[in-house]
Amino acid sequence: MQTRSDDMTLLLRHAPLTRFLIARIGSITAQQMLMLAISWHMYELTSRAWDLGLVGLFQFVPGLATTLIAGHCADRLHRGQMVAVCLALQAIAATLLLISTATHSVTRDALLAFSLALGAIRPFQMAGQQALLPMLVPPKLLARSMALSTVVQQISVIAGPALGGILFASGVAAVYMTSAGLFCVSAMMYAFVHYNYTPLPREPVTVDMIFAGLRFIWSNPLLLGAISLDLFAVLFGGATALLPVYARQILHVGPQGLGLLRSAPAVGALCVGLFLSQKTIDRGVGKKLLIAVAIYGVSIVGFGLSRWFVVSLFLLAISGGADTISVVVRQTLIQLETPDRMRGRVAAVNTLFIGASNQLGEFESGVSATVLGVIGSVVAGGSATMIISFAWSRLFKPLARRETLH
Known part of the structure; x- marks a missing residue:
């Protein structure tokens, strides 16, 4: 009988998956560095917080227009090559x-234009990546592969800004140059990720085909429950936008403490991701998904009420770990419940929901903090997440009663 250790060894020796994970480290690290550099460069040019907000807005808005088209492309094209092209375009950017910086010709409008272009490209990359992974491993190993992919993402999210900060000592041009190099290497690795790809016959693109993923999710209560659970939990339960206020006014730890607060969820996510890569959730996956979301809400409430820095770090780490359980279970269910011909379009809708929950969640935090105060906003958001977990257990019975991933 094959053991979990045998499964893990098989995963690590699987060349296409290994190539995918290494390329993912490079691409996410490069993206983190590039966006950090653009934000810093913008602030150097204008010294206005409003322009920093515009950088984020200009990345988000084009995704609303391109996400569903990106999903259609991921279902029609070679997914590895599609991701490689996206990374190559980001390397060009x-x-x-880099050239504009060296020639001192960078302007505010140029940085906003680059942000807009990067925001339009990224949905194609994300849809291709999400739909590619299930093609690289057997279904029984997909959950562990998802956990490993989450680990890789968290390592890159931690390492990217740290490396970018170190390179800033040599100037922003060094960050742009390193990002371009990482994008090129990752693009070449994605281009040579092999899987059983059969080109589909050419068909005219119709509105019906573009929106097929959205209709598929709407008609499947399990998928609708899983995706909407994440949307509303993050929309109400996110506290990231208010961390600077906690660092300065409540915990009194300054910018160094703010950096640790931002890193704490990623550390928790990394630890849980490593655990889930060794031991999958075999039974009661729907119930455990809902419990994980409830724990996320409890930890956010605790963080909102905490006045001790160490306790706040611990609670944020718990929130990151609980969120990782939710991500791995949800993403695995989505991939296993979706036929391959639809994976790109379903992944695109999922990406759109994730982006909307993160961006709108920050806006919601700001609005509710204005009305309820900072602490009231965080506590109310965490409480709403717990209520959502309970409500979804009643509204989406196929999700709550799901016993196994397969």
Whole structure:
């Protein structure tokens, strides 16, 4: 009988998956560095917080227009090559920023234009990546592969800004140059990720085909429950936008403490991701998904009420770990419940929901903090997440009663 250790060894020796994970480290690290550089460069040019907000807005808005088209492309094209093209385009953007910096021709409008272009490209990359992974491993190993992919993402989210900060000592041009190099290497690795790909016959693109993923999710209560659970839990339960206020006014730890607060959820996510890569959730996956979301809400409430820095770090780490359980279970269920011909379009809708929950969640935090105060906003948001977990257990019975991933 094959053991969990045998399964893990098989995963690590699986060349396409290994190539995918290494390329993912490079691409996410490069993206983190590039966006950090653009934000810093913008602030150097204008010294206005409003322009920093515009950088984020200009990345988010084009995704609303391109996400569903990106999903259609991921179902029609070779997914590895599609991701490689996206990374190559981002390498070109980083190179142009490098040249503009060296020639002192960078302007506010140019940085906003680059942000807009990167925001339009990224949905194609994300849809291709999400739909590619299930093609690289057997279904029984997909949950562990998802956990490993989450680990890789968290490592990159931690390492990218740290590496970018170190390179800033040599100037922003060094960050742009390193990002371009990482994008190029990752693009080449994605281009040579092999899987059983059969080109589909050419068909005219119709509105019906573009929106097929959205209709598929709406008609499947399990998928609708899983995706909407994440949307509303993050929309109400996120506290990231208010961390600077906690660092300065409540915990009194300054910018160094703010950096640790931002890193704490990623550390918790990394630990849980490593655990889930060794031991999958075999039974009661629907119930455990809902419990994980409830724990996320409890930890956010605790963080909102905490006045001790160490306790706040611990609670944020718990929130990151609980969120990782939710991500791995939810993403695995989505991939296993979706036929391959639809994976790109379903992944695109999922990406759109995730982006909307993160961006709108920050806006919701700001609005509710204005009305309820900072502490009241965080506590109310965490409480709403717990209520959502309970409500979804009643509204989406197929999700709550799901016993196994397969």
